[in-house]
Amino acid sequence: MTRLFNDPATFTEDMLEGFLDANSRYVVGVPGGVVRAVSTPEGKATVVVGGGSGHYPAFCGVVGRGFADGAVVGNIFTSPSADDAASVARAVDNGGGVLLTTGNYAGDVMNFGLAVQKLRSEGIDARYLAVTDDIASAPLDQIEKRRGIAGDFTVFRCASAAADSGYSMDDVERIGTAANDATRTLGVAFDGCTMPGAGEPLFSVEKGTMGLGLGIHGEPGVSSHEMPSAAELADLLVDGVLVEKPAGSSDRIAVILNGLGRTKYEELFVVWQTVARRLREAGYTVVDPEVGELVTSLDMAGCSLTIMWLDDELERFWTAPADTPAYRKGAVAANAGERRSASAAVAAGADTLPESDEASRECARFVLKSIDALAERMVSAEDELGRIDAVAGDGDHGRGMVKGTAAARSAARDAADRQGGTGSVLAAAGSAWAAKAGGTSGVLWGAALTAIGNRLGNNGTPGDTDVAEALRAGYTALTSLGGASLGDKTMLDALDPFVGAVERSVAAGDGWRSAWSDAVAVAQKAAVGTADLRPKVGRARPLAERSVGTPDAGAVSMAMSVAAVAELFTNQGISS
């Protein structure tokens, strides 16, 4: 919803004042809208775009070199008046004429149409063009009834760039018409937007569904669908637009995947992955695609796919330089330099492992089994860890542990196959864990395993003291890297009592394996006990009340890991 405003009645005026201030290097205000900060060269054909506001960057955001000469700015979702349109047109005209262009909406058609009459009566060569790209709003044989949505962008852009290239008014109008004839858009909506000061959204979409062709102001669409996956949505949009390929058009296309405001860049890129593949498979070459927010509707949730089939002229204007508040292209010097291939990555050299003896390799095989057990435990615990983590963190701990242990298992197996000793297998596991898991816990686990491996080395069977000291080395590596203290609600809260318990048992003369098994309960108790410790500091923890009494996911997974290895001892009948 729209949350920030002063007086809803002056929202547009306030918005415009802020916009003009922030972009004074590009634009100045005139009655009815905005125009470029620099004067129109004498005799240049000009383009004035417009419509209601609420669609930023459309329309005032694209006033500048290579794009519009001016924009008429109406109230939110409301056509500006004929006087407004005429005023902006007069401000940009310098004898070369002006093309006024908007999406095809009743209010805009009327007001801009009247403005054109008025301007022509004053001797200004004014023309009007309504964009009709929205496939869903009328059948193809009534294309003149279709609305203008994100296709406004391709049409405004080509007509404007043509005007800036020195084209005459007739040719600017011809290019605008050609761009409109070649442009098709299909959109979907997931939720409506809220007007400034309104208590309820302008319209809504039933939860879990999607409106196909639903207009950007809530105009009726074609059909309602269950919410699809990103790939399914891409298929739906690509199929829907490609079926309208204009006769005789080329296989070079400009494409916009447009977000309406609340559907964000990351989601659009996921959809684009499939859109791009589908278009390639259909034999198309995509020229300078745009994936982002170009024609929005406040914070409406949804997106649309626009294709403009290119000819040589349209491609020239689509790719021309532009310099406006919200759309810039062809910046700096030409993008010169040696283009690198995607395979330019520097691979880490395949390293050779240190020598090892058979005793250490046998122990390494047991380490490998332990890591196997740990990886399997994490797969079954993924959801539970996610739930625990979601209370105080971002809910990805289960996923991170699965990724980390899977990578560790694979790397450990590879090191064991290459005759690595205990130290090499642990170091390989640690390195892979840190590399693949990402996040904080991955790098800490990685550091701990690597330190343990370094202490155990690659020769001989580790004795009780070796194991205790190795665990302590791992503990030290983890704490010096992580900087957390006991009681900060981290994995340390489970690791610390565990390592202490093993050290005490070993000092008392018990074998390391039984000491380990005995220490499991200590770690488990401590993990649950993080609930009673003071709040964890320095990590994402939204609201104080949410973390009180909550065990830390990292402590829980640490205790689980220790337990998984201890179970392995029991299952294998190893007790000392």
Next chain:
Amino acid sequence: MTRLFNDPATFTEDMLEGFLDANSRYVVGVPGGVVRAVSTPEGKATVVVGGGSGHYPAFCGVVGRGFADGAVVGNIFTSPSADDAASVARAVDNGGGVLLTTGNYAGDVMNFGLAVQKLRSEGIDARYLAVTDDIASAPLDQIEKRRGIAGDFTVFRCASAAADSGYSMDDVERIGTAANDATRTLGVAFDGCTMPGAGEPLFSVEKGTMGLGLGIHGEPGVSSHEMPSAAELADLLVDGVLVEKPAGSSDRIAVILNGLGRTKYEELFVVWQTVARRLREAGYTVVDPEVGELVTSLDMAGCSLTIMWLDDELERFWTAPADTPAYRKGAVAANAGERRSASAAVAAGADTLPESDEASRECARFVLKSIDALAERMVSAEDELGRIDAVAGDGDHGRGMVKGTAAARSAARDAADRQGGTGSVLAAAGSAWAAKAGGTSGVLWGAALTAIGNRLGNNGTPGDTDVAEALRAGYTALTSLGGASLGDKTMLDALDPFVGAVERSVAAGDGWRSAWSDAVAVAQKAAVGTADLRPKVGRARPLAERSVGTPDAGAVSMAMSVAAVAELFTNQGISS
């Protein structure tokens, strides 16, 4: 919420693949992230930025000329691994060294710190810088504990532009450090974002409140506040940031008003209106402000204000050209041309009114009273009309009628003062109504009043037939412009039976005033009766079920207007 994904577990990989495809003219992928599509010139210092994803355009969106050489891309809100960071750094280094820089988060500090160690051990001159701009995350005397938020943008930008300008690694590090020392950010959050596939937001903010300093992943903030107005928010942010002005800094500042994802451009511009004024009043010169989405958190609602106090070097790099997927600057040729003043608008010439006689001027005074009555009725009816319109439209009809009638009243009074006759006063009212109301109804009312005025002229007292014919002329102007048919649920549904009723009464020999009063009931009945007419076409009407049985706001206001004038007759004792 994040709605579009395939498998939540591969969201980042899918996003990255789509991003790379859409921006292949700028970037290529390498293990761990993305790098510029062109190779690093030999010996150039480089900058690699990074952190978890979910913050687009940060961080992969700013890889390119004038900005980063590479970006390490972690999972959503999760630090990438040390191997990822080292891999991207190796891919960009060409002997000049590499500055790795992230926001100051535990995972990033650890992973990038390890990467730097690794790179240095390989002979690469690697450095690390953590951005600490977030005022709310720790007191000033513990600035090293502060998080990095939107200030990442100014710091990454200046360090990167310095590297591109030919600065050595030492100087790039110096510039990055200086930029960080000079940058402060204060942010607010209104609502949390939802991770791909998650059923609940990562965190939430109580409705009607705002979290001051709430971190972009939900980290605890400073305090909770009632939702302020845009101006109050601007004051809070400006005061909060300015109080931290670094000692000895200049009065030239770079400023970012950053939207987190769901707080849209229009709202940000409204806030900027006050921010800009406050900064000017405090004696600052704002250099190339950015108002928009630069560092987001999926679709989180909120915004932040960042100020970087400039010295000559920082200003040079802040304003340097850039060409990246999501941030471009200094496009095309220099913005040459004659700069126009804000007063460049072309004013319509003050026209002289046609001659009128006293009879017509007397009638004009009555017209003026009628328009007065109409304007007052609309003020009292604004809310009701808004409510009716919100059911099937965008809820602004009441506002539009108030604006339109107020403008009509003022223009009519002016024309009457200037001795205008009936025709001039009506034409002035119509023209002003169309100009100020905007939207569809404004231009239609304007056309109708103008046509009525033209028919009545400026001489003599209009007779019964004149009035009936004038109303029909207004009707014709309205229908020919609007294109609606009876039953389309527009103002026509009330106007048509009214005009017909007046015509019939006049034909039957009744005076036009009494005919008018009698016709009011017909119009009112018809307005309510729009409920039973078939759905209106070609206008915003979200969901079929919402408009069934709903009167049209335009028809209701038309009936109200007719009634307001009829009441005037009664009040003045005029009945024939």
